[in-house]
Amino acid sequence: xxxxxxxxxPLAHLTGQREFWxxxxxxxxxxxxxxxxTETLVELVESSxxxxxxxxxxxxxxxxxxxxxxALLSVFENADGVGxxxxxxxxxxxxxxxxxxxxxxxxxxxxxxxxxxIDGTFDLIVSNPPYIPSAxxxxxxxxxxGYEPLGALDGGVxxxxxxxxxxxx
Numbered sequence: 001x002x003x004x005x006x007x008x009x010p011l012a013h014l015t016g017q018r019e020f021w022x023x024x025x026x027x028x029x030x031x032x033x034x035x036x037x038t039e040t041l042v043e044l045v046e047s048s049x050x051x052x053x054x055x056x057x058x059x060x061x062x063x064x065x066x067x068x069x070x071a072l073l074s075v076f077e078n079a080d081g082v083g084x085x086x087x088x089x090x091x092x093x094x095x096x097x098x099x100x101x102x103x104x105x106x107x108x109x110x111x112x113x114x115x116x117x118i119d120g121t122f123d124l125i126v127s128n129p130p131y132i133p134s135a136x137x138x139x140x141x142x143x144x145x146g147y148e149p150l151g152a153l154d155g156g157v158x159x160x161x162x163x164x165x166x167x168x169x
Contacts, residue, residue, distance in 0.1 A: 008142040021071035025097050030089035032152045034067040038128055042071045045126065055079050055123030061114055061166060062086075062129050064152060066094030066107065072126065073103050080106045082122075086113045087151065114162070115169030129162030130155040 001014050012018040012033045018025050020034035021042055027033055049055065054076035060069035063083030073081050081103075083094050091111045098107040110117060132153050137145055144153070155161050 008146055010143045010147050013147060018065075020065075020067040021074065023067075023070065023074065023101055025065050025067050025070075026093060026100065027065055028089070028093055029147055030087060030149060031064040031093050032148055034065055038068065039071070041068060041126065041128060042075065045072060045124065046075050049076070057081065057120075057122045057124070059118065059122040059125045060084070061125065061127040062152070062162070063094050063109065064090050064128075066097045066109065068126055068128060069094070069107060070097060070101055070103050072124070073106050074101075079123075081108070082118070083107060083109045084112050084114070084118060085109070086111065087149065090149075090152075114165045118169075127162075127166060129166060131159045131162065133157060133159040 004014060005011060010033055012027045013029060016026060018027050018034050021039055025034055056079055058069060058072050058079050058081035060081065060083045063069050063085045066083050069081045069083040073079055085091050088111050091109045095109040098104050130153050132155050134154050134157055137154055
């Protein structure tokens with residue numbers, strides 16, 4: 001394990017877990033490793049509903065490990081949610097995390113590309129899509145560029161490809 005870590009393998013891949021929003025998430029190379037800076041999205045959403053009822057339905061586009069969706073379901077105890085990801089392996093991880101954390105009855109994980117296959121309405125839609133310009137990928141730390149899924153990092157030439165797909169949807 002020490003040798004693998006010295007070669008750049010992320011600690012979360014060696015242990016198979018990462019803490020996010022005070023919950024332990026199972027992680028593999030199929031998903032981005034949840035990071036503390038992503039918790040700011042959960043904090044922002046929580047504060048946005050401070051003086052009003054929380055959302056009843058949440059949609060997380062590009063759910064990965066499910067960390068954002070499941071953290072929001074922990075905050076909004078009456079909400080149900082859908083996590084969508086184009087990676088079958090990521091969907092398996094997100095579903096396993098939902099089960100392990102006790103959200104399997106409130107979280108549904110769907111394989112699909114951005115909003116494709118989603119019908120109905122949602123009170124809250126969140127996403128942390130790929131936003132790194134393609135040319136910048138090689139400048140990232142080895143434990144990111146060498147081990148995180150490229151599809152979850154690479155936002156195209158200007159980093160905005162995912163946003164162009166999401167905004168019309």
